[in-house]
Amino acid sequence: MWTQAETYPDPAIEILDKRFEKYRIFNACIERLATGCRWAEGPVWIGDGRYVLWSDIPNNRILRWDEASQSVATFRQPSNNSNGNTRDRQGRLITCEHLTRRVTRTEHDGSVTVLIDRFEGKRLNSPNDVVVKSDDSIWFSDPTFGIGGYYEGEAAPSELPMAFYRLDPKTGQAKVVARDINGPNGLCFSPDEKILYVVESASRPRNLLAFDVVENGTALANRRPFGNCGEGTPDGFRCDVDGNVWAGWGMVPGLNGVRVFAPDGTPIGHIHLPERAANLCFGGRHRNRLFVAASQSLYSLYVNVQGAPGG
Numbered sequence: 001m002w003t004q005a006e007t008y009p010d011p012a013i014e015i016l017d018k019r020f021e022k023y024r025i026f027n028a029c030i031e032r033l034a035t036g037c038r039w040a041e042g043p044v045w046i047g048d049g050r051y052v053l054w055s056d057i058p059n060n061r062i063l064r065w066d067e068a069s070q071s072v073a074t075f076r077q078p079s080n081n082s083n084g085n086t087r088d089r090q091g092r093l094i095t096c097e098h099l100t101r102r103v104t105r106t107e108h109d110g111s112v113t114v115l116i117d118r119f120e121g122k123r124l125n126s127p128n129d130v131v132v133k134s135d136d137s138i139w140f141s142d143p144t145f146g147i148g149g150y151y152e153g154e155a156a157p158s159e160l161p162m163a164f165y166r167l168d169p170k171t172g173q174a175k176v177v178a179r180d181i182n183g184p185n186g187l188c189f190s191p192d193e194k195i196l197y198v199v200e201s202a203s204r205p206r207n208l209l210a211f212d213v214v215e216n217g218t219a220l221a222n223r224r225p226f227g228n229c230g231e232g233t234p235d236g237f238r239c240d241v242d243g244n245v246w247a248g249w250g251m252v253p254g255l256n257g258v259r260v261f262a263p264d265g266t267p268i269g270h271i272h273l274p275e276r277a278a279n280l281c282f283g284g285r286h287r288n289r290l291f292v293a294a295s296q297s298l299y300s301l302y303v304n305v306q307g308a309p310g311g
Contacts, residue, residue, distance in 0.1 A: 002274040005029040012257075012272040013301070019262055020269035023244075028302040030271065033065050033291075034072045039152070040293035042129070042236070044085040044093070045283025052283060054293045055082045057098065057152045065298060067284075081146060081153045084129035084236065084279065088169075089136055089310070096127035098146025098153035103127050103138065103167070116167050116174055122159040126152075129186045129236050129279070132310060133193060135217055138167040139177070141184040141198070164198060166218060177220045178211065186236035186279065190243055190263075191308040193217065197226060197245055199234045206233050208247070208261075227265040231255065236279025236293075239308045244268070246290065250276030258292060273299060282307020 005012065010029040015021055038058035045052055050067040053075055061077035062085070076082075081098035088094055093106040094115075101124045102117035115138065117124060126146025131139050143162045146153030164178040164187065178184070183202025189195070193213060200207040208227045211220035227245075232255045237247035243263040249270075250256035256276045260269035275295035283289050287306040292299045 002032065004031060014270040014272060015268075016270060017262065017266055017268035019266075020260060023240075023260075023269065023303050023305050025302055025304050030273070031300050033070075033298045033300055034063065035297040037063070037296045037298075039278070040295060040298060041278045042082065042084040042096070043279060043281045043291045043293045043298065044087060045281055045287075045291065046087070046093075047283065047285075048091065052281075052291050052298065053085055053093070054291075054298055055079065055085065057081050057083055060099075062095075063298075083127070083146070083152075084140070086130050086132055086281075088132045088138070089134065094130050094132060094138060096130050096140060098126040101126055101147070101153075101156075103130060103140055105169070115169055116165075116172075119160055119165070119174055119176075125158050125160060125162060128184070131188055133189060133217065134310060136169060137218070138169060139187060139196070140165055140167070141187055143183050143185060143202070145183075164220075175218075178223070181209070186234065186248070188238050188245070189213070189308070189310065190239055191241055196220060197237065197239075199237070199247075201233070201235065205229050205231070208234055208245075208265075225265075227261045227267065232259060233276070234259070235277070238281055240282070240303075240305045241308050242305060244305070246280060248277035248279050248292065248294070250294075256294070258290070271301060 008027040037056040041055045043054040062075040064075040080100045084096040105113045125144045128141045147156040167174040185199035185201040210226040212222040233251035235248040245261040249259040257273035258271040277294040280292045
């Protein structure tokens with residue numbers, strides 16, 4: 001049974017390298033904001049409304065936690081087994097949907113626009129995670145997790161190789177930016193958008209990879225490993241303004257939570273949670289509050305750094 005720390009500093013916030021010391025606030029502890037999900041994923045902070053949205057994939061819903069009232073409500077149900085969420089630079093919600101095998105945009109009036117559901121005439125697999133670059137382009141992963149059974153979508157044959165895509169919403173044109181990745185999953189840009197970090201989640205061991213963003217920000221090159229996963233399992237992640245990578249982590253006792261990597265790939269900190277963490281985002285008024293979707297629950301922690309814009 002998990003209980004919130006009653007003493008400071010919270011012993012669940014582990015410093016692995018001195019570089020992490022300045023990011024830990026000594027009198028801030030991990031808080032469980034909500035529980036009761038089947039598989040929590042894809043949190044996104046909605047700053048103008050002061051709330052977090054996150055997906056509960058098997059329960060086919062998007063939930064909302066409200067900062068002012070501390071209450072939890074259903075934002076959308078059915079959600080088409082939604083997974084990853086983010087916002088574009090106009091403040092609209094971008095969502096990956098397993099069931100419908102598409103990426104959608106929720107407009108300011110609440111209507112839903114389908115951004116992409118096919119590539120070269122074939123259906124996508126099950127879009128998983130998504131980020132939006134400062135040029136408004138939408139980058140997303142497309143593994144087969146949602147079509148592999150009936151728990152997070154519906155079983156169906158794969159029509160396309162698993163890949164990472166870049167979509168230009170102005171033209172509707174999409175292109176593959178990374179292929180030959182076994183289980184493409186989480187992705188995020190470095191603060192200067194010169195590097196894209198991605199997760200290869202079906203390899204053994206799992207891999208964190210880095211690519212240079214080239215061709216005026218439209219393509220990737222120089223694939224290389226980033227960090228060492230060891231026995232851990234990365235999932236979704238985001239960067240802070242200093243270029244550190246904060247990754248959902250787990251699958252091994254003692255490693256559930258968030259693993260933090262310095263820009264050189266060195267693990268510098270670990271936030272221990274009782275559940276395997278899938279994805280996270282930065283939010284709050286100053287983007288210094290970490291929100292973590294972890295298995296059945298939503299957690300938060302104030303940290304002494306801001307999340308990079310666009311996450």
